[in-house]
């Protein structure tokens with residue numbers, strides 16, 4: 001601790017490492033004590049940006065000034081670095097996914113227990129505005145009983161970069177974007193058990209790891225959730241589509257374009273059928289204007305810097321971590337069930353622990 005500020009050591013100065021330095025500049029209670037990257041050119045880049053740089057990981061871990069090590073390396077390096085850091089007396093934040101399997105996560109949890117150090121994970125998308133809007137709608141029961149949620153992210157550029165395309169580094173979209181989308185759903189439904197999981201993976205542009213997936217989760221109480229990541233989708237489906245007994249909500253894009261349509265309670269005694277290509281249908285006929293009402297999505301304001309503010313409060317004042325290991329373990333086991341389902345083409349009965 002330096003002048004009551006929590007001192008961060010950042011390992012990995014790639015895309016996400018650089019982003020963390022930006023976020024941390026909005027958290028005055030935290031300072032970056034130094035950066036280590038395995039590549040010399042990255043260490044040089046960090047120096048040019050005015051940061052202190054360590055020449056080795058050991059040098060950072062041996063520095064008594066560092067309170068918390070933030071790991072932003074490829075996915076397969078999180079576990080060994082985290083375990084070494086905790087045994088060196090450091091608290092640890094790992095980037096997502098925390099590691100590649102629940103067995104690996106158990107080893108990390110054991111190291112946290114043995115050393116008494118904090119181990120938490122940067123599940124930053126719990127602070128995304130689109131997610132916070134859906135969470136609010138569900139919690140406030142704006143749509144009545146929600147029977148289906150569809151959460152999707154679609155792009156058309158395949159898997160970006162290098163290591164994300166390789167299994168050995170923990171590549172693929174389940175571990176990359178899936179971990180965010182699944183964490184959001186499980187966080188929102190923290191008290192409801194998942195009963196079954198059914199999933200399929202895509203290998204359109206990459207054969208080694210999944211370049212997309214669709215997973216269907218059924219929750220006790222009768223809600224079905226579809227989670228989908230696509231990287232070869234030249235037309236994107238909406239980010240969120242939520243169906244409740246009393247209405248429907250849509251968020252189309254990252255700009256939060258969307259709306260809610262709810263029923264007013266007025267009924268239509270006689271429905272005028274709509275003409276379709278080869279016939280008439282009353283079932284699919286548009287509703288009469290006065291039976292529905294269109295509303296704006298609720299306003300929310302997430303601040304991703306709150307993740308680091310919470311870490312500071314945990315280290316300095318003994319607060320509860322926002323991202324708890326049992327939550328991270330639940331998501332990890334769910335990702336394993338997704339892989340198992342896709343491999344066997346079976347519905348998996350999920351042994352959920354909430």
Ligand code: NAD
Nearest residue numbers: 012013014015016017037038039072073074075077095096
């Ligand atoms: P990247 O390839 O841009 O950067 C990784 C950096 O780690 C590179 O500079 C590399 O030289 C360095 N590195 C590799 N092995 C190392 C080691 N053993 N010790 C020290 N440095 C090492 O990757 P990225 O996109 O920055 O992703 C890094 C991590 O951040 C991944 O786990 C990824 O899943 C995660 N990430 C999270 C989010 C989010 O929104 N939370 C977004 C993007 C990436």
